[in-house]
Amino acid sequence: MTASDRRTAWPTGGPPGIVQVEPDDGLDLRVGQPAPTLLPTDLVARHQAAALDRYGPAALAYGANAGPLPARKALAAWTAGAEGGHWTARDVFVTAGASHALALLCEELGSPDARVLVQRASYSLALDLFRRHRLRPLPVGADDCVPTAAELVAAVRAARRAGERIAFAYLQPTFHNPTGRTWTTAQRQAAVEACADLGVTVVEDDPYRELYFGNPPPPSLIALGSRGAVIAVRTLSKVLAPGLRVGCVVGGAALTARLERAPLFAGGGGMAHIGALTVASLLTSPEFPAHLQHVRVEYRERRDALLGSLAAAGGTGARWERPDGGFFVWLRLTGGVLADAVEELSARYGAHVLHGAPFRARPGDGGQAVRVSYSMHPARTLATAGQALAWSLTEASGRNPADDHRTERAADHSGGGPPPSDAHGRHGP
Numbered sequence: 001m002t003a004s005d006r007r008t009a010w011p012t013g014g015p016p017g018i019v020q021v022e023p024d025d026g027l028d029l030r031v032g033q034p035a036p037t038l039l040p041t042d043l044v045a046r047h048q049a050a051a052l053d054r055y056g057p058a059a060l061a062y063g064a065n066a067g068p069l070p071a072r073k074a075l076a077a078w079t080a081g082a083e084g085g086h087w088t089a090r091d092v093f094v095t096a097g098a099s100h101a102l103a104l105l106c107e108e109l110g111s112p113d114a115r116v117l118v119q120r121a122s123y124s125l126a127l128d129l130f131r132r133h134r135l136r137p138l139p140v141g142a143d144d145c146v147p148t149a150a151e152l153v154a155a156v157r158a159a160r161r162a163g164e165r166i167a168f169a170y171l172q173p174t175f176h177n178p179t180g181r182t183w184t185t186a187q188r189q190a191a192v193e194a195c196a197d198l199g200v201t202v203v204e205d206d207p208y209r210e211l212y213f214g215n216p217p218p219p220s221l222i223a224l225g226s227r228g229a230v231i232a233v234r235t236l237s238k239v240l241a242p243g244l245r246v247g248c249v250v251g252g253a254a255l256t257a258r259l260e261r262a263p264l265f266a267g268g269g270g271m272a273h274i275g276a277l278t279v280a281s282l283l284t285s286p287e288f289p290a291h292l293q294h295v296r297v298e299y300r301e302r303r304d305a306l307l308g309s310l311a312a313a314g315g316t317g318a319r320w321e322r323p324d325g326g327f328f329v330w331l332r333l334t335g336g337v338l339a340d341a342v343e344e345l346s347a348r349y350g351a352h353v354l355h356g357a358p359f360r361a362r363p364g365d366g367g368q369a370v371r372v373s374y375s376m377h378p379a380r381t382l383a384t385a386g387q388a389l390a391w392s393l394t395e396a397s398g399r400n401p402a403d404d405h406r407t408e409r410a411a412d413h414s415g416g417g418p419p420p421s422d423a424h425g426r427h428g429p
Contacts, residue, residue, distance in 0.1 A: 026350040027385040032177065032327045032373045038295050039241050043287055044278060051277035063273030065260035067094020067248070071276035074283040075248045079234050082210060085223035090253040093260065096245040096271040098207055098235040102126060102170075104249065104259060105203055105231065106133035110167040115159050117152065117169035120144045120366050121330070123177045123205065124358035126170060135167055137361035144330070144366055145181040149194035156198045168201040168231075174217045175208035175326025178359045178371040182324055185218040192225040202230045207238045208326035210292055213300040217325065227252035236279060238327070239292060244275040299327070305379035306372065309386025313393040318342075327375040330356075333368035337396045342370050345392035351385040 021031050052059050066072065072089035080087050095101040110116075112134040118127065121144040127137050140155045141147030147155075156166055171191065173183040183191075195202045204221040222230040228251065235247035249255065259265070270276065282288055306329065307322060317335030331353075333339060339355045346353050356369030372389065374382055 026347070026352055027377060027381060027388065028352045029346075029372045029374070029376075029385055029389070030352050030354040031376055033375060034238055034242065034295075035298070035376050035378075037378075038298055039243075040291055043282065043291060044241055044244065047281040047285065048274065048278040050281045051274065054281075055277060059274050059277050061273070062269030063276065064270050065265040066256050067092070067270045067276050068273060068280065070280035071246070072248075074280040075234070076250070078283045079232070079248070079250060080223075082216075083206075083223045083232075084219035087222075087227060087250055090256065091227055091250050093249045093251070093256045094270055094272065094276050095247045095249060097237050097242070097247040098205060098233050099125065099129065100245075100271065101233040101235075101247050101249045102129055102203070102205070103133070104262075105168070105233070106130060106135060107262075108255070108258065109201060109203075110135045111165060114165040114167035116167050117147075117155060117171075117200065118361050119147060119171065119176070120361075121176075121178055121356070121359045121369070122170065122361060123172060126205065127358075127361055130170070137170075139361040139365060140169075144332075144369075145176050145179045146183055146187055147191065149190040152191060152194045152200075153198065156200060166198075166200050168203045169195055170203050170205065171221065172205045173221060174206050175211065175323060175328075177208075177326070178328055178354075178356070178369075179321070179330040180323030180326050180328040181321060181330075182217050185224075188218060188221055189224055192221050192230060196225065196229050201228075203233060204230055205233045207235050210239045211296060211299055211327070212325035213296060213303065214324055222250060228254065231255065239295070240279075240282070240288075244279065245272045246275045246279045296325075299325075299375065301379045302374040302377065302382050303329075306374045306382040306386040309383045310390055312387065313390035316390075316393040316397040316399070318393045318397075327373050329372045329374065331370045331372060331393075333370070333396075335397065337368065337393065339368045339370050341396040342389075342392050345395050346389055349388035349391055351388040351392070353389065 021033065069089060071094055072092040076087055076089050076092045079085065095104065106129065110133055114135055115138045116130050116135045117140050118137045120139045120141050130137050138155060138159060141151040159166060173188055175182055192202065202221055202225065206220055209217055220232065222232040231249060231251035233249060236244060237247065303323065317333060317337040319332045319334060320329050323329060333342065343353055343355050354371045356371060359371065360366055377385065
């Protein structure tokens with residue numbers, strides 16, 4: 001893979017009006033998207049050209065409802081190989097990314113006012129999507145990330161006693177958004193078995209699995225369970241390129257058949273047809289593993305740079321874990337430190353973080369927290385951002401950042417203390 005495969009022509013998000021997230025004045029640690037500089041434009045271009053050469057006009061026609069068969073085969077082989085599972089193209093339905101897959105499953109499995117079991121902290125946009133489909137998220141467990149089997153059983157029984165229907169359980173067990181944590185094999189097995197005994201379908205969302213920094217994560221929930229009882233939502237948006245809009249549902253041949261009869265597909269064919277054919281070529285190429293290895297190294301360096309600078313916030317009431325993959329660090333705030341204060345102070349120092357409240361299905365549940373993403377910026381920038389965040393945590397805890405970092409400033413004349421305000425009263429890291 002050449003250097004040009006790993007870079008875009010634009011150093012940030014792209015020219016104005018093209019991308020969802022435009023460049024920010026400060027250090028934006030809110031956005032959980034792949035770094036634009038790591039998007040492999042030349043790699044994608046070569047494989048799209050290969051797809052057009054191979055399939056000709058068929059690559060630009062309405063696609064098969066469930067997605068083109070070459071893409072379904074490639075996606076089945078890739079996901080099964082990465083997860084320790086066994087499934088085929090018949091089990092795979094191609095979608096326009098994970099959000100589209102979740103929307104389809106809300107329609108297929110949901111009904112008005114039905115409950116969706118979720119982790120105590122859960123992906124905020126999924127929570128919004130469920131509510132949009134008139135489903136009611138129900139947080140389960142005392143832990144932000146890992147509900148126990150007993151907690152799942154208790155939640156389902158309580159809901160059913162109240163006359164509520166359970167649509168499905170939505171779980172993200174690998175490099176969880178927002179906490180960054182990963183379940184053990186035993187925790188996965190216990191959740192799968194508990195939901196199977198209860199007759200509750202599990203929807204497993206696993207967008208970050210291939211972005212591991214050490215050993216691969218444990219087998220997925222669908223690999224440990226059975227198709228139908230567990231439905232997998234997968235995407236290439238985080239590991240390859242979100243602009244391709246290619247993901248899939250792995251849920252068995254019966255679910256695939258039901259989805260492809262929906263009017264959306266019967267009238268317009270499959271989603272992301274040329275993107276899916278591009279992916280079919282790319283996933284079967286030796287260039288794809290090389291790309292994955294490259295981005296794993298890059299994101300690991302970014303994580304390490306952020307956490308290395310953030311270590312200065314020890315003793316401030318903030319607690320965090322070192323994620324083994326993915327994009328996120330979850331800062332749990334204790335000792336009276338408030339997320340509102342950390343969010344405001346970080347912005348003053350030029351680093352924007354995301355308040356933990358949108359990740360709560362129940363407002364005020366689970367304590368104070370902020371989410372920090374290390375995906376968008378290079379390591380050097382993240383070291384500066386981590387320093388700014390450490391200052392904000394120190395100040396939010398009632399201490400003086402200048403006092404806490406006096407020794408650091410003496411050792412590092414490049415600027416180890418809080419930055420001065422500019423002419424407008426703002427701070428730059």
